Amino acid sequence: MSKNQSFSLLLLVLSITFIIYSYGFKADFIFDDYPNLQDLGNYGDINTWDKAKNFISNGFSGPTGRPISLASFLLNDNTWPSIASSFKYTNTLIHLLNGLFLYWAIILILQSYKYKVEKIFWIAFIASSIWILHPYFVSTTLYVVQRMAQLATLFSLIGIVGYFKARQLLMNKPLQAYFYMAISIGICTVLATYSKENGALLPLLILVLEFCNPNKENKPIWQWRALCLWLPSILVLYIIFRELNFSENLWPNRNFNQVERLYSESRIVVEYLYHLIIPQIEGRGLYQDGYLISKSLMQPITTLYSILFLIVLLFLAFILKNRFPLFSVAILFFFAAHMMESTVLGLELYFEHRNYLSALFLFLPIASGLYLLREKIEPKLVIFIIFIILSLLAFFSFERVKLWGDSEKLQLYWAKNTPNSARAQNVLASYLLRSGKAYESIIFLESQVKHKPESALLNMQLLLHKIYTNSAVEKDFLETSERLKQQAFDAQAVQALRNITEYIAEDDGLKFKYALNLINLIDRMQNTHHNDISVFWRVAPYLKAQLYLSLKDYDNAFENYDIAIKRYNDIESNLMMVAELASAGRESDAQNLLEKSEILYLAQNEKTLRRSKSEYNMEISRIKKLLLTELAQLNKAK
Known part of the structure; x- marks a missing residue:
């Protein structure tokens, strides 16, 4: 396959991919x-x-x-x-750009590995086309916020291309080569890292590509490699693995500890590999809070099997490095790129987008194998096999994109297929509520709370739905607080608490019926482990202040606002609280709270501020004048 043929076919694949993804732009x-x-x-x-x-x-x-x-x-x-459509359109363009840079990176890597010219363009086209068309990356591309993963991948690819392009100058212009290689690694690592933190792995990923290179000629000198590849790689790995801590309750907001996470990730990484090699139309989706955690090597037994499989795979990657370098590149690059998100850090367990960068070179052995097959059997038959593979990937991606094109249908699909996820079941309950089936949603949530007694989210949602239907009684608040004592912290449960507070505070009928019950619930939560988590510790007095304010209990409202501004210690949030008091006609209290907020603000480090000090100074001055004017008018009226 010539260079022109390869590139023309790649452009065709990119065009088909864009058309496929365009069916998902209408989603929310x-x-x-x-x-x-x-x-x-x-x-x-x-x-x-x-x-x-x-x-x-x-x-x-x-x-x-x-x-x-x-x-x-x-x-x-x-x-x-x-x-969302314009965001998804841009994400798709970034995905196609990544495909182009992947194609270029593969060509440069194989040139460095001294592959034959015809083989280089064959492998580059097939491997990059499989990656571009693979249905597994629909979820990264059409999930708007995962532009973060896309951009980290883009800058990593630019860094790899820049490095191997500069590396070609080593023979004739070594000083320029070393300078441009260092610049490529340095700038692109920074850009990738500030897109998403796993971009910091770029030096390690390039080190893997160098390690697997069977061509030992014209290699960068060891001093340069030590400074520009080994040192940053060791530093990043040190930052990751200094988090090693096998204590029992390391992460209060997670339902697993570090050992359980490592055990579970072994199964998850194997599952990632399975879905990448055996594509499916739709995967597990985003609701993975119910993923089965590995409690030991034997529980479940697939933990042990997965660890053994990964060890064998890693062992083969090392011993076959010289004979089958592309197999070693695929495996070692995949493992290296998972170092941050799939090892010891306290992240959620499972997300498909973690493979967007990791799988860049995973399909090199397949492409190389098809080239070898071409030498064994009729070449036209091999071309037909490639056509079938790419057609199947395109079809699977199209079907997945159609599902992603309807956000509600997609989330209901995930919810029905992940029965152990509290988040997923909350989606089903919310759908029932939106569909006018409020009491059915309550019955459903009651059954789910019994089925998942550990879920603070479902517990709070049950209370919220009862309040929405005006059917909650004091007993519901007491039972909710009793269950919360036994449940791990959940940020989404805190968000549900905020939603309940706002809903009650804004409804004249509900606030006199439920506000004091909710205040008592918050007080009881403050006497549990939930208060050890900063998110709840900060928000608790603020929510109480809102409720007291709605009841016109101004003394208690001010007392809780006073506590809240000290806990937030954030002028942006504190000015919002001042505004709430002023909007309720409590100008004097608002002025008092503003003075206290200003004292806290003046003691803040300017680097921690969301806006410039001059902007905040102007805002504080403006609010002061407004409050003084209001107070003067009130005094005049008296």
């Missing part, structure tokens, strides 16, 4: 899209540099805040609520 946002994108509407339209900077610099999805990914969302919209 889902799951983590909302918390990550809703800040687009925090300050009105983002139409100034300061507003853009605030949005970009206030990410919370990881230690870096992922500012590059957040900045990319401004290409699609600058306000919220928004429409």
Whole structure:
């Protein structure tokens, strides 16, 4: 296969892929899209540099805040609520761009490995086409917020391309080669990491590609490799594995400890490999909180089998490195790229998008095998086999995209196929409620609470649905709090508590019926392990303040607002609380709270602020003037 033929066929694959994905553009946002994108509407339209900077610099999805990914969302919209189609369109273009860079990266790697020219373009086309068309990556591409994973992959691929392109200069222009290789690794690692943290693995991934290279000629000198590849790789691995801690209750907000996570991830990684090699139309979906946790090597027994399988696979990758380098690249790159998300860090167990970067070179052995098969049998038959493989992948992707094109249908599909997931069952209950079947939703949730007594989310949702139907009684609040004592912290349960508070506080009929019961529930939660988690510890007095304010119990409202501003210690949140008091006609209390908030604000480190100090100073001054004007008018009226 010539270079031109290979590239022309790749363009055809990219065009078909775009057409397939276009059927999913009409779907809505889902799951983590909302918390990550809703800040687009925090300050009105983002139409100034300061507003853009605030949005970009206030990410919370990881230690870096992922500012590059957040900045990319401004290409699609600058306000919220928004429409998902343009975001999904951009994600699809990024996926196609990744496919192009993968094709280029494979060509450069195989040239470095001294493969024949015809074999290089054959393997590059087949391997990259399988990756581009694979249905497993529909969930990464059409799940808007996973642009973070896409961009980390894009910058990693650019880094790999830049490295191997510069590496070709080693023979004739070594100084330029070393400079450009270092620049490619350094800049692209930073860009990838600030898109998503696993981009920090780029030096390790390039080290894997070098390690598997059977061609020992023209190799970078060991001093340069030690400085630019080994040192950053060791540093990143140290940062990851310093988190080793086999204590029993390491993560109070998780239902597994570190040992159980490692055991479980062995099964999960094997499952990832299975779905990548044996494609399916739809996978497990996003509701994986009910995934069966491995409690020991033998419980379930597939844990032991999975660990043994992975050890054998890793062993083969090392011993067959010289004979079958592309097999070693596929396996070692896959393992290396999973080092951050599938080992000791306290992340959720299972997400398909973790394979978007990991599987980049997984299909190299298949492409190479098809080339060898071409030498054994009729070449036209091999071309027909390739056509069938790519056609099947295109069909599976099309069917999956159609499912992803209807967000409600998709989430109901996941819910029905993941009965052990509390999040999934909550989706079914919410669907019943939206469909006008409120009492059916309560009956369903009652059965689910019995089936999953450990779920704080379902527990809180049951109370919420009873309040929605005005059928809750004091006993329901007491039973909810008793169950919460035995249940692990769940951030979504806290969100449900916020929803209940807002719903009650805004309804004149409900607040006098339920507000005190909810305040007592929050007080009882503050005497449990939930209060050890900062999210609940901060929000508890704030929710109580809202409820007291709705009841016009102003003394208790102010007392709880006073506690809340100290716990939040965030001028953005504190100004919002000041505004709530002022909106309720409590200008004097609002002024008092503003003064206390300003003292806290002045003591804050400027680096921790969401906006510039000058902007906050102007906002505080404006609110002060408004409050003074209101107070003066009140005094005049008296």
